Amino acid sequence: MQLNTTLSKMPAYINGQVHYLLKTDNDFLKINDCIGREFSIEFVGEKYCASCGNQFTDLYRMGFCKNCFFTSPMAGESIIRPELSRAHLDEEDRDLAFEKGYQLQEHVVYLANSGGLKVGVTRQQQVPTRWIDQGAAQAIILAKTSNRYEAGMIEVDMKNHVADKTAWQRMLKNEDAEVNLLEEKERLAGLLSADLQHFVCDDNEIHSMDYPVEHYPTKVKAINLDKNAEVKAVLQGIRGQYLIFEGGGVLNLRGHTGYRVKISF
Known part of the structure; x- marks a missing residue:
């Protein structure tokens, strides 16, 4: 299955275990169901400000363009x-x-x-x-x-x-x-x-809090979609706002707020 979305913080709730939802263009993905499966996120090169919604070559901080970072009350x-x-x-x-x-x-x-x-x-x-x-x-x-x-x-x-x-x-x-x-x-x-x-x-x-993690890594390496546009590996768990992949790669979704991506699993 392939989905498109602009990344943002995942909503979550507790029902015994922590359950995460990943907002897509048309719905929410129950991303816990993807744990244990190969999961791909590909950055398509577009970034959108979390405040004004305009597209920018780069974002300044916290998912905001430079102007909104210094003027929006949300920042x-x-x-x-x-x-x-x-x-x-x-x-x-x-x-x-x-x-x-x-x-x-x-x-x-x-x-x-x-x-x-x-x-x-x-x-x-x-x-x-x-x-x-x-x-x-x-x-x-x-x-x-x-x-x-x-x-x-x-x-x-x-x-x-x-x-x-x-x-x-x-x-x-x-x-x-x-x-x-x-x-x-x-x-x-x-x-x-x-x-x-x-x-x-x-x-x-x-x-x-009990997080949906099948296996914790012994070493972790932060994934940066600006440096590596695609991550494709078995999704081994979710904790905080991080996706944990096989091999120790971890992707902070909140840290990539505004990034336009394709998701496949």
Whole structure:
């Protein structure tokens, strides 16, 4: 079968195991069903901005053209650095209506085990999607806040004690750390600045994610469609936003947002 699509982040849901959907031009592909089969992705040389939708020879960052990266509220600084949020002060960065809708809602600060312990921030409505996107094996909520700025300030404080980046190579080799998330929550909550302590929540549920992977590689090599336009191998699994191929090649679909491809299996 052959399908055409412009790559973007895969939606996912949990039904026992994590299930992924790959958006195509006309439908969604239940890509879990392709695991164990030869799977081909061929980049056809076209790239489209995730914001304006126009075609470009190259994209700047995060799937955006250069203009949209510097002007679209979807690429504003507070998206990557929550502590820079200003909507709670009624101050605009790029589009105040968008920023109020995005920033002025409940957020959580969480601890996750994704190749090692890390801290992160997400909107409450993005639980557990954010954890799945990062390939976390387990996660626990450390704190709950009423807006993005508050969550960002907690994350900044926590980054003095714990990483804030996913160890993607370890995660894709299934080398998750031996860590007790409840104990780490208690330890890190005790290190939080006094003026932020009241955000720590009593929700101590540990959330576990089971990814559809038949075989984890011992070594991983990132696939870049700009350098190698086609990848064709047995699909051995999916974790985070990565497709894991036989031989250790891994393709970050989110990192190729906007790339126009042909898919065959």
